[in-house]
Amino acid sequence: MTFFSKCENIFNESKQLFNEKQYDLIFSHFGEFDSKKINEFSLETEGYLISKKEPKKIVKSFFNIIIEGLQNIKNHGEKSPKGKQISYCNIASIKDSYSIQFSNLILNKNILSLNQAVNRLNNVDADGVKKIYLETLTNGEISKKGGAGLGIITMAMKSKNKILLNSLPIDDKFSLLTLEIKLDKK
Amino acid sequence: MENLSIENTKSTPKVIGNTESCSLIMSGNLFPENSIIFFKPIYNWITELSKNRDQFELEFELNYISSSSVIQILKAMQLVEELYPTEKIKFKWKYEVDDEDIQKLGEEFEKLTKSSMDLIEVDC
Numbered sequence: 001m002t003f004f005s006k007c008e009n010i011f012n013e014s015k016q017l018f019n020e021k022q023y024d025l026i027f028s029h030f031g032e033f034d035s036k037k038i039n040e041f042s043l044e045t046e047g048y049l050i051s052k053k054e055p056k057k058i059v060k061s062f063f064n065i066i067i068e069g070l071q072n073i074k075n076h077g078e079k080s081p082k083g084k085q086i087s088y089c090n091i092a093s094i095k096d097s098y099s100i101q102f103s104n105l106i107l108n109k110n111i112l113s114l115n116q117a118v119n120r121l122n123n124v125d126a127d128g129v130k131k132i133y134l135e136t137l138t139n140g141e142i143s144k145k146g147g148a149g150l151g152i153i154t155m156a157m158k159s160k161n162k163i164l165l166n167s168l169p170i171d172d173k174f175s176l177l178t179l180e181i182k183l184d185k186k
Numbered sequence: 187m188e189n190l191s192i193e194n195t196k197s198t199p200k201v202i203g204n205t206e207s208c209s210l211i212m213s214g215n216l217f218p219e220n221s222i223i224f225f226k227p228i229y230n231w232i233t234e235l236s237k238n239r240d241q242f243e244l245e246f247e248l249n250y251i252s253s254s255s256v257i258q259i260l261k262a263m264q265l266v267e268e269l270y271p272t273e274k275i276k277f278k279w280k281y282e283v284d285d286e287d288i289q290k291l292g293e294e295f296e297k298l299t300k301s302s303m304d305l306i307e308v309d310c
Binding site for chain 1: 260
């Protein structure tokens with residue numbers, strides 16, 4: 001099985017799992033996320049929520065999560081050995097919430113530090129997340145792409161739920177990493 | 187020195203820098219592909235203007251803001267505070283009615299800066 005087809009299988013299984021859980025999959029994309037695709041995808045999903053008459057606060061939180069998640073994929077997702085960005089995003093509507101999955105390639109050696117960063121957020125309450133956000137905003141080291149690790153913190157703030165993180169190995173160097181964010185509809 | 191004018195796109199705001207009123211207004215969405223690159227001409231313009239002016243007004247009326255842009259907004263405010271006397275700086279932070287997140291972000295900027303800031307609720 002090729003590197004690409006392994007990733008594609010994981011994507012297909014993720015959709016199947018949503019199906020089994022009877023989640024209503026409303027948006028799904030497998031492949032690259034460039035700036036044009038991020039704009040299209042985010043505005044399309046925003047339009048969907050507006051059409052469902054979701055409260056403005058939910059629409060804004062949702063849009064912010066989508067932007068952070070997709071820019072995170074674009075800016076920090078590793079490229080495959082053939083130089084391709086392999087990633088996906090699934091968005092499902094559940095009875096009382098939305099489930100948003102962002103997945104991208106990661107170097108196996110970087111999984112532990114990301115896990116620690118997510119655990120740090122998951123182990124504090126809303127005030128604790130805000131404290132981490134302000135610390136990072138004022139003291140964070142800014143990368144060439146302008147980020148400082150605020151993206152995941154912002155997603156945690158907007159979601160107000162724990163972030164689920166899962167990684168599935170593709171080969172001895174890469175894994176496909178998935179962040180799952182839940183946003184309550186109320 | 188010329189005024190600064192940047193047209194808005196889906197992901198970037200309209201930016202108007204006026205040399206007469208010594209002000210810069212940014213309005214719209216702010217989630218550019220690379221926030222550092224987007225802000226570079228703005229920093230250059232603010233810096234250039236400070237050579238001939240001693241007052242500055244910086245106004246934001248933003249809808250969606252990416253996290254990397256939040257960092258650059260703070261940097262823009264800090265740059266203004268480095269270049270102009272604190273008492274001659276005015277920050278204006280506009281937010282839509284009920285947009286608690288943008289309102290709170292403005293309140294955080296107010297705490298992180300020394301200059302006078304007006305938090306203004308607007309009814310869109």
